[in-house]
Amino acid sequence: MKSKSLLVILVLIIIGGFIFFKDYNSIQTQDEAVAASWSEVINQYKRRADLVPNLVNTVKGYATHEKEVLTQVTDARAKVGLIQINADQLTDPALFSKFQQAQSDLSSALSRLIAVSENYPDLKANTLYQDLMSQLEGTENRITVARGRYIETVKNFNSYIRTLPTKWVADILGQQPKQQFTVDNEKQISDAPAVNFGQ
Incomplete structure (x- = not known):
């Protein structure tokens, strides 16, 4: 009787150990997937930030009296550069919110810059400007795809x-849920954006 009880306890310990190590490995795999998808989001945002100085300088040559808009874009890009968030910090809602707000501010500033450029036909005809607009549009699409992948991997994790x-197992390891992208104004996302690159 005693040996049967010991056998049952031993079997339960082996099953518990198997479950622990299986879950541990799965958590690590999914955590790495989140980190990789976050890296792609950062890469695409950096690509956009790297386009901003060229775009500002190109518009500046044509729209010299639009100094306020140019300053807003430059300031927004500077804020984006100041807020660094790595995959280990994705559980910090305050930091994630600051990051998201800085990116949103840059998007808004770029939208104002594009709207201002509509008033300058010579600028819109400039080959460099057209190339930068094409790169910006492609980058915005890449940001959308990267964010979508991040959202999916975080949801799974x-x-x-x-x-x-x-x-x-996650509690033992100290794993916490990762932050997701949010929208401040949900009604705003249901309205189709009015984007016109003059093409």
Whole structure:
């Protein structure tokens, strides 16, 4: 009788160990997937930030009296450069919110710059400007794709670490849910954006 109890306990310990190590490995794999998708988001935002100085300088040559808009774009780009967030900090809602706000501010400033450039037909006809607009449009598309992939990997990770028995393993490891992109004004996203690159 005693040996049967020991056998049952031993089997339960082996099963528990197997579940722990399986969940541990899965958590690590999904955490790496989140980090990789976050890196892609950062790469695309950096690509956009790198386009801004060339775009500002090109517009500046044609729209010299639009100094306020040019300054707003330059300031917004500078703020984006100041807020660094790595994959290990994705559980910090305050830092993630600051990052998201800085990127949103840059998007708004770029929209104003593009709207101002509509008033300058010579600028719109400039080959460099057209090339920069094409690169910016492509980059915005890449940002959308990268954010979509990040959202999906975070959804999978967060769902995984919140289900039992994985939640117990995640708690032992100190794993917390990662932050997702949010929209301040949900009604705003239901309206189609009015974008016109003059083409």
